[in-house]
Amino acid sequence: MKQFLLAFSAIVLMFSCVKNEENKQVTIKESDYFNVRTEGVQTGGIQLIPIETPIGKFKVWTKRFGNNPKQKVLLLHGGPGSTHEYFECFESFLPKEGIEFIYYDQLGSTYSDQPTDTSLWTIERFVEExxxxxxxxxxxxxxxxxxxxxxxxxxxxxYALKYQDNLKGLIISNMMSSCIDYDKYAEEVLAKQMPASAVDSIRMLEAKGDFGNPKYMDILMTHFYPKHVCRMPVEQWADPMNRGLSKTNQQIYVIMQGPSEFGISGRLEKWDRKNDLKNIKVPTLIIGGTHDTMDPKHMEWMAKEVQNGSFLLCPNGSHMSMYDDQQTYMQGVINFIKQVQ
Structure with missing residues (x-):
């Protein structure tokens, strides 16, 4: 599903208005939004960005969609090690609002360089990237x-805790502020919603480290993923989501997250920033789904801890609320961006 939303090019659309430094209205028209802003050979907005790391230089892949001098959204995909592709659904919503957005594959992900040195897979290095x-x-x-x-x-x-002076707004989508609390939620809430026999089988396979056993993923795909990752029949999962998740770099994913979404066991296992949320001062939107892998109550609490926060609950959504509660999710994102001046 690659919709570049040019169908409405036959008419002149007026997009969202933003304020410039003189507090005057700047209207983003379709001709402005789709205007090419670089010279020479055109690449569809793709830019390979060189980055410095402790072990040398690499390149990461980005793709800009649209032009708006006041609203530019950089998208950080999940995984770790997935790709930008599951964000392609944004093309059906943000362009008609005149909001510029940028796809970005983090280092190690499919469209960027893929070094294998495991020392690269740390939060601190990704922040600098x-x-x-x-x-x-x-x-x-x-x-x-x-x-x-x-x-x-x-x-x-x-990133916000270190570089928030560079931010206009922050959106934290379907993520708690503590992996410790997430593991507790997975154990005490999510696991109890699964058949005891399924949980026992998962624990047995995990104890053996037998994550490649087809039975392991079969249990998750039957009892967990369709209920808490994306609440749609698996055979109806959207193509961008299937592509993005299927290309996950397993080295990064397992090292940092662990082998499944059912709890965290990698380098992120002890990550906890609950006590630091109070230091985030930029306008912040927290998004959670009622059926999320993440605790929606915790995410609602996060919005109260940051200095300028708001919470969006997707009542029909799970971890991929941009698909299974799409209208709520997208309208919430758009409203937040437009309200931040």
Whole structure:
């Protein structure tokens, strides 16, 4: 599903209005939004950005969609190690509102360089990568919105805690502020919603480290993923989501997250920023789903802990609320971006 939303090019649409420094109205028209802003050979908005790491230089893949001088949203995908592709549903919503957004495959993900040195897979290094991407794309305090989903939400929180002076707004989508609390929620709430025999089988296979056993994923796909990851029949999962998740870099995913979404057992296992949320001062939207893998009550609490927060609950949504409660999710994101001046 790659919808580039040019169907409405036959008519002149008026997009959202934003304020410039003189407090005058700046109207984004379709001709402005789709205007090519670079010279030479065109690449469809794709830019390979060189980044510095402790072990050398690499390149990461980005793709800009649209133009808006005041509303630029950098999307941080989950995984860790997934791809930008499951965000393609944004193309059906943000362009008609005149909101510019940027796809970005983090280092190690499919469209970016894929080094294998495991020392690279740390939160701290990923934060510095995001900052280098921001600088290369020319994103500033006056226009830079950061949206992080799942693992991307962890990365977005960490980025804000270090570099929030560069942000205009922050969106944390379907992610708690503590992996410790998430593990507790998975054990005490989510596991109890599954048949005891299924939980016992998962625990037995995990204890053996037998994650490659087809039975392991079969149990998750039957009793967990369709209820808490995406509440749609598996055979109806959207193509962008299937592509993005199927290309996950397993080295990164297992090292940082662990082998499944049913709890965290990798380097992120002890990650906890609950006590630091109070230091986030930029306008912040927290999004959660009623049926999420993440505790919606915890995410609602997060919105009260940050200095300028709001909470969006997707009542029919799970971890991929941008698909299974799409209208609620997208309208909430759009409303938040438009309200931040």
């Amino acid at each position: 995001v900052e280098q991407v921001r600088t290369a794309l020319g994103l500033t305090k006056g226009n830079f919105f950061l949206l992080g989903h799942s693992w991307g939400g962890i990365l977005a929180m960490e």
